[in-house]
Amino acid sequence: MFLETKALTKQFGGLIAVNDVSFSLEKGKINAIIGPNGAGKSTFFNLVSGSHSPTSGQVIFKDQNITKLPPNKIAELGIARTFQTTNLFEQSTVLDNVIVGHRLRTNSTLLDAVLRTKRFKREESKCKEKAIEVLDFVGLTAVSDQLASNITQEEKKRVAFALALATDPEVVFLDEPAAGINPDETEGLAELMKKMVDRGITVCLIEHKMQMIMKLADKIMVLNYGEKIAEGTPEEIMNNQMVIEAYLGG
Ligand code: ADP
Ligand code: MG
Numbered sequence: 001m002f003l004e005t006k007a008l009t010k011q012f013g014g015l016i017a018v019n020d021v022s023f024s025l026e027k028g029k030i031n032a033i034i035g036p037n038g039a040g041k042s043t044f045f046n047l048v049s050g051s052h053s054p055t056s057g058q059v060i061f062k063d064q065n066i067t068k069l070p071p072n073k074i075a076e077l078g079i080a081r082t083f084q085t086t087n088l089f090e091q092s093t094v095l096d097n098v099i100v101g102h103r104l105r106t107n108s109t110l111l112d113a114v115l116r117t118k119r120f121k122r123e124e125s126k127c128k129e130k131a132i133e134v135l136d137f138v139g140l141t142a143v144s145d146q147l148a149s150n151i152t153q154e155e156k157k158r159v160a161f162a163l164a165l166a167t168d169p170e171v172v173f174l175d176e177p178a179a180g181i182n183p184d185e186t187e188g189l190a191e192l193m194k195k196m197v198d199r200g201i202t203v204c205l206i207e208h209k210m211q212m213i214m215k216l217a218d219k220i221m222v223l224n225y226g227e228k229i230a231e232g233t234p235e236e237i238m239n240n241q242m243v244i245e246a247y248l249g250g
């Protein structure tokens with residue numbers, strides 16, 4: 001199994017945000033998680049990426065139990081994520097944002113940085129190379145010297161992808177990548193996700209735009225009030241009575 005959760009549960013006080021969710025990702029495919037607001041989708045991402053520790057249950061990645069690992073260790077294993085909102089350093093260039101974002105995840109200590117040790121300089125130039133490469137991959141070479149404050153919403157989404165890709169992940173979790181952008185731009189991001197899959201990266205995304213999901217995803221999980229109410233191909237999901245009811249409030 002590539003990446004799977006087993007009876008994953010997260011309780012916040014009296015609220016069970018993620019309830020007994022067992023799900024496995026299809027390797028090398030586009031997986032999607034859908035469900036109404038508050039269904040537990042982002043919390044599920046937080047559990048898999050180590051931002052939150054589950055109340056019970058497990059996360060298994062390539063036969064390794066990663067449930068209790070901190071976020072940086074999980075990232076090192078090859079699991080990357082984006083957040084629902086991307087906070088960039090608005091007064092830095094796009095390139096510097098990716099370099100800095102990537103640097104925060106490499107091994108130099110703050111002391112290395114202050115002393116500008118050889119190791120620090122070597123890592124710095126490696127980070128720059130990697131940043132240039134991933135910005136090219138996401139189609140942002142032309143704006144890499146622009147201030148982050150000057151780029152469009154859609155370009156910011158691409159920067160978020162670049163930040164995730166800089167760690168050379170095997171799997172990326174994308175939290176609502178197409179929120180707040182227009183249909184043409186959404187199409188562009190969909191193409192970019194397919195390009196990631198072509199590179200051998202497994203994708204898991206949370207998305208509200210049903211049309212996009214139905215066209216793009218190979219496998220879908222539907223969450224409602226923290227529980228998995230369905231999983232399957234787009235066709236199976238569209239014809240599932242529980243899903244229809246959850247969405248229509250029936
Ligand atoms: P979704 O991403 O599907 O919209 P979330 O996973 O963000 O839903 O939230 C699921 C539920 O858990 C919501 O009721 C939300 O208010 C609650 N929740 C999420 N994070 C926290 C937290 N850190 N503390 C308390 N409650 C939280
Ligand atoms: Mg969310």
